[in-house]
Amino acid sequence: MSQPTSQSTEQDAILRAGIDRSLRHPVMFFLTSGAAWLAVSIFLGIIASVKVHSPGFLSSLSWLTYGRVFPAHVNALVYGWGMQAAFAAILWLMARLSRKECTMVGSILTAGHVWNLGIALGVIGILSGNGTGMPWMEFPSFAWPLLLISYFAIVAGSFIQFRIRPVGHVYVSQWYLLAALLWFPWIYVTSNVLLHCLPGHPVMGAGINAWFRSALLFLFFTPVALGVTYYLAPKVTGRPVFSYSLAKFGFWSLAVIAPWAGMQKLAGAPVPYFLPYIGAAATALIFIPACAAAINTLRTMASAPETMAASPSLRFAAAGMAGLLVLAAAAVLLNLPGSTLRLTQFTLSGYGFDILALYGFFTLSMFGATYFIVPRVTLREWISRRLIKVHFYLSVYGIITVALVALFGGTQQGLGQENWQQPWLGVLDYARPYAVATTFAWCLILFSNIFFFIHLLLMWMRLGRRSSHPTLLVSHHGGNPHGEDGDIDNAGPGHAHAH
Amino acid sequence: MSEPSPKPDLEDSINVTAAHDRLVREAAAAVREKRIDDSGSEPISLWVIAVCGVVFLIAGGILGGAGDLFNYGAVFKPGYVRTPPPGMEASGPAPKEALAAFMTRGSKIYSVKCNGCHGADARGDGANFPTLAGSAWVTGDTDRLAMIILNGLVGPMSSGKTYGGAGGMAAQGTGLSPEDLAGIMTYVRNNFGNSTGDVVTVEMAKNAMDISAARAKLGQQMTAEELAADHAKNLSGEPLDPAALVDPITLAPVAEATP
Known part of the structure; x- marks a missing residue:
């Protein structure tokens, strides 16, 4: 491809800046309200986790009993934070990659408010005891049509942008994002219609619900996070994606394998016999697309180690990919033939797997996207390097603790459950130290995310630094008190470091 | 990305340097982005293929553990007696x-x-x-x-x-x-x-x-x-x-x- 001239580079920068400007409010709205829901969700998660090891905690409040606060925690995490962070990333990336400005700001913001209203009503519905009792679908049944309609209003523009994009190459990220955009309504409509409108046999209902959870993870959150990382890795390092054929292989293997996963949750239940086995095998096979994408992006990042050390977005994206590798290994280990599935089926480890996927992989990737996108749409640089560092370390150490403790502690709990000669209460003794560690780790994560929310809010209000220098994690002007943070003028692209 | 040209563009009335400076001031993050126009074509490493192959075998083992997936006669046996827990003899109800x-x-x-x-x-x-x-x-x-x-x-x-x-x-x-x-x-x-x-x-x-x-x-x-x-x-x-x-x-x- 010919080297772009100075003129065309300028034109392109103007175009990109215009796209960013058009997306300022939609992107910041979803990120900021998502971050607020994330903090709410973690707060509810702490209450739920405390109740595991100290059942008397807040026991006088019926609104905060474990059976309500735990589903509220998970649903706020999935729909409040996860989906909204995905919306922000999809809106921005689809506009950028299709080179089209966003022309539907009003409808997106309106739908975004409806979405948040739906989440708020849903969470209140769960806490007031009107949850449906179906994991990840606990919102009272009025919520899902509301969310579905606002989903279409939010992402309709992204479909149109992709349709009218300039003819040419479709980048890897676009495959993943477009697939996620199409897969979500399929999963969501299928599961909700089958469970709310046409309820069949309740055992099969539990199977559909298990499939829904798995599909939402692997057919929506996973492709969104991979799309983001496939964008960030080459963009920030300035190196091409390590292997295009590996990227294609990873995408198509995910598309083929992921829809089969999920029913392993019903091992031993009276459902058609092949379903749990196919679910377990497919979940183990998720390792293959996960490994392909993680290795591809990590190898791309590894080609520029100095950027990896300096760029917050790249560091979060790399942590997310590491989380994906751990998730892939856990998917294999939790479904090994004959042993572990039976052992871990009814334990903490299911929660650990979900949290590892939602936070250790998806959320860390979304943080990477956030640190990249926000300076562009707000035209301000991140205020504080230290806040980003604290956010990174507390998030990563916190999620390592939560996920590993839940996976390993879940195995211990499973061993306790299998030992039928001891009283059931003894199992709680096995799980107790792990539950305490989970509470502690969630507290760390909450602490970091409250500051993340404040940081984000200040950026939205355009109180970020006015500078042409990105906020990097390592300072090249270490000892200089008049370093780049105070530098307001423009130093030109030659001086600006890759973000 | 290139250095701004020091001389004005003769075909245009806009001073490129000035325009660029303004752009950098207003959209520094967008300007400093790198453009990637090609895709890598590194071969897939052998060990990735090997690890994926191992996982494939494990998944095959999981499916194999199901025996005849669709043969219900072989799976749901009439008069099935629960297998005793490991370490315990088959005892049935306590005497x-x-x-x-x-x-x-x-x-x-x-x-x-x-x-x-x-x-x-x-x-x-x-x-x-x-x-x-x-x-x-x-x-x-x-x-x-x-x-x-x-x-x-x-x-x-x-x-x-x-x-x-x-x-x-x-x-x-x-x-x-x-x-x-x-x-x-x-x-x-x-x-x-x-x-x-x-x-x-x-x-x-x-x-x-x-x-x-x-x-x-x-x-x-x-x-x-x-x-x-x-x-x-x-x-x-x-x-x-x-x-x-x-x-x-x-x-x-x-x-x-x-x-």
């Missing part, structure tokens, strides 16, 4: 003391077969249905009791009184297994104030059924005369210690559990 096990079986039969006439307390009603409590024929010879249960009874009872008019008591033998008969006999002999303290064993019940099948007046109700003539004796069979352990389902004696 019980013989008297308690026979009584439990008998109480179930009583509630089905006897309750309707003799009543839950076995006191009868004094007019049509006699009491079983303290009855000499209930607590007496087991052969006689077995014959009454299996064949019914007409005419005067042990007390000399006639109950139930000309119809008497209907035969109750239909559908009774030897275990059931042993259970119901043990139950009425040790309940409702009766306490013979012995167990009518399954072997004795089998003998009773043989005796009943060999009767001259097969199919007719018992009478006091026939009972006195042929059945005023105990059933033959090895007596069973009421405290011996038996299987609560089969009522067969089990060996002492070895710890």
Whole structure:
């Protein structure tokens, strides 16, 4: 491809800046309200986790009993934070990659408010005891049509942008994002219609619900996070994606394998016999697309180690990919033939797997996207390097603790459950130290995310630094008190470091 | 990305440098982005393929563990018995003391077969249905009791009184297994104030059924005369210690559990 001239580079920068400007409010709205829901969700998660090891905690409040606060925690995490962070990333990336400005700001913001209203009503519905009792679908049944309609209003523009994009190459990220955009309504409509409108046999209902959870993870959150990382890795390092054929292989293997996963949750239940086995095998096979994408992006990042050390977005994206590798290994280990599935089926480890996927992989990737996108749409640089560092370390150490403790502690709990000669209460003794560690780790994560929310809010209000220098994690002007943070003028692209 | 050109673009009235400076001021992040126009074409490493191959084998093992995925006949076996937990021998239900096990079986039969006439307390009603409590024929010879249960009874009872008019008591033998008969006999002999303290064993019940099948007046109700003539004796069979352990389902004696 010919080297772009100075003129065309300028034109392109103007175009990109215009796209960013058009997306300022939609992107910041979803990120900021998502971050607020994330903090709410973690707060509810702490209450739920405390109740595991100290059942008397807040026991006088019926609104905060474990059976309500735990589903509220998970649903706020999935729909409040996860989906909204995905919306922000999809809106921005689809506009950028299709080179089209966003022309539907009003409808997106309106739908975004409806979405948040739906989440708020849903969470209140769960806490007031009107949850449906179906994991990840606990919102009272009025919520899902509301969310579905606002989903279409939010992402309709992204479909149109992709349709009218300039003819040419479709980048890897676009495959993943477009697939996620199409897969979500399929999963969501299928599961909700089958469970709310046409309820069949309740055992099969539990199977559909298990499939829904798995599909939402692997057919929506996973492709969104991979799309983001496939964008960030080459963009920030300035190196091409390590292997295009590996990227294609990873995408198509995910598309083929992921829809089969999920029913392993019903091992031993009276459902058609092949379903749990196919679910377990497919979940183990998720390792293959996960490994392909993680290795591809990590190898791309590894080609520029100095950027990896300096760029917050790249560091979060790399942590997310590491989380994906751990998730892939856990998917294999939790479904090994004959042993572990039976052992871990009814334990903490299911929660650990979900949290590892939602936070250790998806959320860390979304943080990477956030640190990249926000300076562009707000035209301000991140205020504080230290806040980003604290956010990174507390998030990563916190999620390592939560996920590993839940996976390993879940195995211990499973061993306790299998030992039928001891009283059931003894199992709680096995799980107790792990539950305490989970509470502690969630507290760390909450602490970091409250500051993340404040940081984000200040950026939205355009109180970020006015500078042409990105906020990097390592300072090249270490000892200089008049370093780049105070530098307001423009130093030109030659001086600006890759973000 | 290139250095800004120092000279103005002659074809345009815009000063490129000035325009660039303004752009950098206003959209520094967008300007400093890198453009990637090509895709990498590194080959897929061999070890990635190898690791994925191992995972593929594991997934195959998971599917293989299901056996015949769609062959329900091979998977859901009729008469399936739960496999014992690791380290434990196949034990079934825990053994019980013989008297308690026979009584439990008998109480179930009583509630089905006897309750309707003799009543839950076995006191009868004094007019049509006699009491079983303290009855000499209930607590007496087991052969006689077995014959009454299996064949019914007409005419005067042990007390000399006639109950139930000309119809008497209907035969109750239909559908009774030897275990059931042993259970119901043990139950009425040790309940409702009766306490013979012995167990009518399954072997004795089998003998009773043989005796009943060999009767001259097969199919007719018992009478006091026939009972006195042929059945005023105990059933033959090895007596069973009421405290011996038996299987609560089969009522067969089990060996002492070895710890």
